[in-house]
Amino acid sequence: MFKMGRNDRCWCGSGKKYKSCHEKSDEANLSKYLSDGYPIPDRSLILNPDQIDGIRKSAKVSIAIMDAIGGMIGEGVTTNDIDALVSKMTAEAGGIPAPLNYYGFPKSCCTSINNCVCHGIPDDTKLKNGDIINVDVTTILDGYYSDMSRMYTIGEISEDAKNLIERTKEMMYLGIDTIKPYMPVAEIGNAIHDKADEYGYGVVRALCGHGVGLDFHSEPTVNHFRSNAKSMILVPGMVLTVEPMINAGTWDVEVLEDEWTVMTRDGSLSAQWEHTVVVTETGAEILTI
Ligand code: MF3
Ligand code: CO
Ligand code: CO
Numbered sequence: 001m002f003k004m005g006r007n008d009r010c011w012c013g014s015g016k017k018y019k020s021c022h023e024k025s026d027e028a029n030l031s032k033y034l035s036d037g038y039p040i041p042d043r044s045l046i047l048n049p050d051q052i053d054g055i056r057k058s059a060k061v062s063i064a065i066m067d068a069i070g071g072m073i074g075e076g077v078t079t080n081d082i083d084a085l086v087s088k089m090t091a092e093a094g095g096i097p098a099p100l101n102y103y104g105f106p107k108s109c110c111t112s113i114n115n116c117v118c119h120g121i122p123d124d125t126k127l128k129n130g131d132i133i134n135v136d137v138t139t140i141l142d143g144y145y146s147d148m149s150r151m152y153t154i155g156e157i158s159e160d161a162k163n164l165i166e167r168t169k170e171m172m173y174l175g176i177d178t179i180k181p182y183m184p185v186a187e188i189g190n191a192i193h194d195k196a197d198e199y200g201y202g203v204v205r206a207l208c209g210h211g212v213g214l215d216f217h218s219e220p221t222v223n224h225f226r227s228n229a230k231s232m233i234l235v236p237g238m239v240l241t242v243e244p245m246i247n248a249g250t251w252d253v254e255v256l257e258d259e260w261t262v263m264t265r266d267g268s269l270s271a272q273w274e275h276t277v278v279v280t281e282t283g284a285e286i287l288t289i
Helices: 023-036 049-072 079-092 159-178 186-199
Strands: 110-113 116-118 132-141 144-153 209-211 218-222 239-242 245-247 253-255 262-264 270-272 275-279 284-286
Touching: 049 079, 049 132, 049 144, 049 275, 079 110, 079 132, 116 132, 116 245, 116 270, 132 159, 132 270, 144 159, 144 270, 144 275, 159 186, 159 239, 159 245, 159 270, 159 275, 159 284, 218 239
Parallel strands: none
Antiparallel strands: 110 116, 110 132, 116 262, 132 144, 209 218, 209 239, 239 275, 245 270, 253 262, 275 284
């Protein structure tokens, strides 16, 4: 399992041989899924405690940036101003902003306003009273990636916008709370989608959460919508994001000519929150908190 040799050191970081550590429980927990044809993670997706610690340190930088944005954002501030802060704070911490030059992305963070779902590109747009905005920051520190986003509000926002933001946050935490080791990753999306249906919101399908930590985007794909596909089994030591994009209207989106900016197709408001989490022996621990 996970292509582990029986005499290799166990993936859990105990320092023991696999055969005298997790081999038996892995087999017990995973064999029914294996025979049912569920994908089982490759060994490279199981991180050891030192690597998790590296991601935690990276996350400290991302968190400090998000907090600082909370202190400077307001009417008249441009998304370029936010980008400049991300760029400066990341450099001062000795890190690299992962978005910059990622498949040609031109800036250090994503800034997505109102009916922009995600991947908005910072520019000289001034924030105005009533806007809601998602800022998505991914820091690389010593090779470790931490990916997170938050919503911010400008001045007086509508009751509908307030509800969408709070409920989307609730759905992110619901997805995280759903995580148990040896569970198919699709359960996260099933829980989120059920809740979104209760609220009458659309769950974006075109973009998803992902494995993260040693790379920006790796397996598994974390869908936020309902699916009965045989999805990858989560095991302790896997690191992934939960980052539902929830629309006040329908789930459908369109991509602008810049080939990055994703908008709701019906023009409705969209919200998103994102955390990086590690699967543990009992559930999930949030690293970006
Ligand atoms: N941070 C985004 C995510 O949550 C990815 C942004 S890709 C970029 O996965 F190139 F637009 F930065
Ligand atoms: Co992400
Ligand atoms: Co992100």
